[in-house]
Amino acid sequence: MERNSSKRPEIWGGLECSFNRVKDLYMDQLHYCEHYRRTALDIECIAALGIKKIRYPVIWERLRSRPGDAVDWNTVATPLEDLRRRGIEPIAGLVHHGSGPRYADLLSPSFVSGLSHFAGEVARRFPWIEYYTPVNEPLTTARFCCLYGLWFPHRHSDRAFVQALLNEMKAVVLSMRAIRQINPHAKLLQTEDLPKIYSTPHLKYQADFENQRRWLTFDILCGKLNRDHPLWNYFLESGATESALAFFTDNPCPPDILGLDYYVTSERYLDEALEKYPREKHGGNHREKYADVEAFRVKHDQPSGIKVLLQECWDRYRLPMAVTEVHIGCDSDNQIRWFAEIKDACTHLLREGADIRAVTAWSLLGCFGWDSLLTRQTGEYEPGVFDIRSGSPVATPLAEYLMHLARDPAYVHPVTMEKGWWRQEDRFLYREIVLDPSCGAR
Numbered sequence: 148m149e150r151n152s153s154k155r156p157e158i159w160g161g162l163e164c165s166f167n168r169v170k171d172l173y174m175d176q177l178h179y180c181e182h183y184r185r186t187a188l189d190i191e192c193i194a195a196l197g198i199k200k201i202r203y204p205v206i207w208e209r210l211r212s213r214p215g216d217a218v219d220w221n222t223v224a225t226p227l228e229d230l231r232r233r234g235i236e237p238i239a240g241l242v243h244h245g246s247g248p249r250y251a252d253l254l255s256p257s258f259v260s261g262l263s264h265f266a267g268e269v270a271r272r273f274p275w276i277e278y279y280t281p282v283n284e285p286l287t288t289a290r291f292c293c294l295y296g297l298w299f300p301h302r303h304s305d306r307a308f309v310q311a312l313l314n315e316m317k318a319v320v321l322s323m324r325a326i327r328q329i330n331p332h333a334k335l336l337q338t339e340d341l342p343k344i345y346s347t348p349h350l351k352y353q354a355d356f357e358n359q360r361r362w363l364t365f366d367i368l369c370g371k372l373n374r375d376h377p378l379w380n381y382f383l384e385s386g387a388t389e390s391a392l393a394f395f396t397d398n399p400c401p402p403d404i405l406g407l408d409y410y411v412t413s414e415r416y417l418d419e420a421l422e423k424y425p426r427e428k429h430g431g432n433h434r435e436k437y438a439d440v441e442a443f444r445v446k447h448d449q450p451s452g453i454k455v456l457l458q459e460c461w462d463r464y465r466l467p468m469a470v471t472e473v474h475i476g477c478d479s480d481n482q483i484r485w486f487a488e489i490k491d492a493c494t495h496l497l498r499e500g501a502d503i504r505a506v507t508a509w510s511l512l513g514c515f516g517w518d519s520l521l522t523r524q525t526g527e528y529e530p531g532v533f534d535i536r537s538g539s540p541v542a543t544p545l546a547e548y549l550m551h552l553a554r555d556p557a558y559v560h561p562v563t564m565e566k567g568w569w570r571q572e573d574r575f576l577y578r579e580i581v582l583d584p585s586c587g588a589r
């Protein structure tokens with residue numbers, strides 16, 4: 148793309164709509180925030196922001212919790228049509244940190260067939276929807292479900308992780324095929340966490356592995372997981388067959404837009420010196436124990452931050468990108484600073500030639516339970532663009548900032564004259580580390 152000093156990314160929005168399962172309990176973020184009883188009011192408030200697109204849920208597990216059930220499309224048709232009338236284009240999300248309904252769980256082939264069938268039904272019911280995210284953050288979901296055991300099916304193995312990830316990715320490919328049979332112009336906006344791992348020299352091997360693994364969602368869809376891929380042998384050793392992997396090279400489904408979700412915790416630092424870190428930060432692999440902490444808490448000398456990671460993604464794929472989740476749980480001033488910092492990074496890279504379409508204000512209605520990583524029903528509420536603790540959406544200063552940007556994209560909020568807390572010197576909790584220059588390299 149040509150450089151253009153006037154270009155700016157669009158502002159999009161999104162609802163935190165995780166519908167994950169822990170043991171036999173399905174947890175629905177939009178139920179907790181009471182969106183279903185308040186959809187008209189919520190959409191009226193959201194429309195006032197002036198956003199162009201919204202990530203909106205059409206959740207498979209919720210709409211067809213039992214096999215063969217007729218779907219009550221009105222529960223999603225009313226808000227989707229309301230958004231459309233207001234000039235906000237929905238991006239339909241079909242699975243959001245879910246592991247499938249009880250009859251089609253994540254490790255079963257029925258997850259693939261069930262989701263792709265449901266995707267075709269959505270396209271038939273809403274042929275005007277152009278953008279889809281069949282599975283939100285497949286890599287992250289597979290890790291949480293099958294490596295860390297936090298969500299159903301609560302596994303702790305590379306074999307289960309690989310099986311889950313390949314099921315999710317095949318479901319994405321076949322879902323888009325089913326959708327495009329109805330709407331040939333439908334586009335895939337594939338979301339995934341945008342992380343990076345840094346480490347001590349001793350743990351460089353683990354950082355290197357995780358820094359290859361972080362790209363798997365997009366590598367698989369782009370047909371890059373072949374015999375030359377650094378993780379090809381890892382997949383075979385973890386139970387994948389060559390024929391299962393060949394499906395993706397034979398059926399590439401490159402995203403129309405790479406959706407990149409970035410949080411203050413997305414970048415991690417690994418250190419074998421456990422005594423320097425609290426016990427809750429201790430983890431490890433099959434070989435040794437080490438601490439896994441937020442990289443911004445460690446004073447290290449490696450290039451980091453959203454601009455670095457977006458540039459790496461652009462250099463790797465050269466596909467259109469959007470930052471599809473921007474949220475930080477803190478006071479309003481720092482929420483504005485966080486959004487502004489990411490928006491400014493995207494604007495800079497867009498003007499330098501990267502194709503960055505948008506920055507997304509995530510958690511429009513806030514979110515529940517991420518303090519426990521969605522492992523229990525009760526959890527801390529974090530306000531987002533709106534605060535719903537009164538029972539109705541109340542605009543926060545972040546909402547007012549977004550409305551200013553809709554009227555004047557060059558608007559600079561006064562609070563951004565000060566650094567966010569993640570840029571302050573007192574953010575460092577652990578003593579200074581000097582890294583090997585190659586640590587954290589792609």
